[in-house]
Amino acid sequence: MRFISLGLVLIASLVPPVALGQAPSSPLPEGAHRETVERACSGCHSVQMFTGRRMNREEWGTTVSNMIGRGAKITDDEFDQIVGYLATAFPPNSQASAGTAPAKQAKAPRRPSLIDQVGPNDKQVIDEDAAALGKTVYIAQCITCHGTHARGGVGGTDLVRSVLVLHDRYGSTIGPYLAQGHPKVKPVDLTKEQVVDLSHFLHQQIGDTLRTGPYNHPLNILVGDAKAGKAYFEGAGGCSKCHSVTGDLAHIASKYAPFALQQKVVFPDNRAITKQGAASHQRSVRTVTVTTPSGTTVTGEPLNIDNFNVSLRDAAGQYYSFTRSPDLKVEKHNPYAGHEALLDIYTDKDIHDVVSYLETLQ
Numbered sequence: 001m002r003f004i005s006l007g008l009v010l011i012a013s014l015v016p017p018v019a020l021g022q023a024p025s026s027p028l029p030e031g032a033h034r035e036t037v038e039r040a041c042s043g044c045h046s047v048q049m050f051t052g053r054r055m056n057r058e059e060w061g062t063t064v065s066n067m068i069g070r071g072a073k074i075t076d077d078e079f080d081q082i083v084g085y086l087a088t089a090f091p092p093n094s095q096a097s098a099g100t101a102p103a104k105q106a107k108a109p110r111r112p113s114l115i116d117q118v119g120p121n122d123k124q125v126i127d128e129d130a131a132a133l134g135k136t137v138y139i140a141q142c143i144t145c146h147g148t149h150a151r152g153g154v155g156g157t158d159l160v161r162s163v164l165v166l167h168d169r170y171g172s173t174i175g176p177y178l179a180q181g182h183p184k185v186k187p188v189d190l191t192k193e194q195v196v197d198l199s200h201f202l203h204q205q206i207g208d209t210l211r212t213g214p215y216n217h218p219l220n221i222l223v224g225d226a227k228a229g230k231a232y233f234e235g236a237g238g239c240s241k242c243h244s245v246t247g248d249l250a251h252i253a254s255k256y257a258p259f260a261l262q263q264k265v266v267f268p269d270n271r272a273i274t275k276q277g278a279a280s281h282q283r284s285v286r287t288v289t290v291t292t293p294s295g296t297t298v299t300g301e302p303l304n305i306d307n308f309n310v311s312l313r314d315a316a317g318q319y320y321s322f323t324r325s326p327d328l329k330v331e332k333h334n335p336y337a338g339h340e341a342l343l344d345i346y347t348d349k350d351i352h353d354v355v356s357y358l359e360t361l362q
Helices: 002-014 034-041 047-051 057-069 076-089 101-106 128-141 163-167 174-179 192-209 226-234 258-266 337-342 348-359
Strands: 287-291 297-305 309-313 319-323 329-333
Touching: 034 076, 057 076, 057 258, 128 192, 163 174, 163 192, 174 192, 226 348, 258 348, 287 309, 297 319, 297 329
Parallel strands: none
Antiparallel strands: 287 297, 287 329, 297 309, 309 319
């Protein structure tokens, strides 16, 4: 009896409260396929990353596709489900309807995003209230020379790229610099608190300028020469060797927006959201064929290839591993080899020209 009681105590101490009848609460809003998002994404990202961002379906699709490019294992069906959930639960602020959970979160202070999770250990944690106060200081003292977003102006340097600002922590470098007398014509005189507020505002501008900031919206990328793009497509780029504007690329511009077209040119392995809202289901078909000294041939998706071993999984899901030797033949099959080779060759102008040409294929 004593042992039974002790066992019950141990079990009770190990079983989490959830198992005792308390339903687990998710920090994500209700919605179809929320569980898929939690399972596929929360292993690497905090929920704050989702709730702090607002994007449309195309933009969420690009973000999820980028995560796949970084190693996320997501099926085509899960890709659709994740993008659909994120686009519905976290749409652009203007699309959030009143009374819904997303609308309430839109009014909340900005939550940490992915950018807030990277950088040095002593990275400044931005205080939004202090940044708001710092903005008033900036407008009064700095905006004339350094511009609206601290990106520089007439007579003023770009503070977002300033080493002094980048090294600053809560006014540690900004304060002493201003104390020396800046600008020389009419030095500003700030209190210690104002310097800290200004520091928060400037670091906020740096974060906003990075790719996850509010300025990270596709700009007009149709700045190339469509005629030159056609010449590159049919000539130096070698695109017409694998693609046809009357075949696989026929009416491609009616399917994808310009920024999605550019993504398909530069990173064709990534999936994108079509103009109709569907996700492209083009998945990597890179394969490797291994022929053993005895003549046995195995083909499948490569899992690891280095100077010592080769491992793969065939279409039936069977795992194979081989030790490399002079008698072991390894053949790689990469359908995107042409695109990857161009990464070291083509210029920004070539890309813009080709995208502008593809945009004519309506």
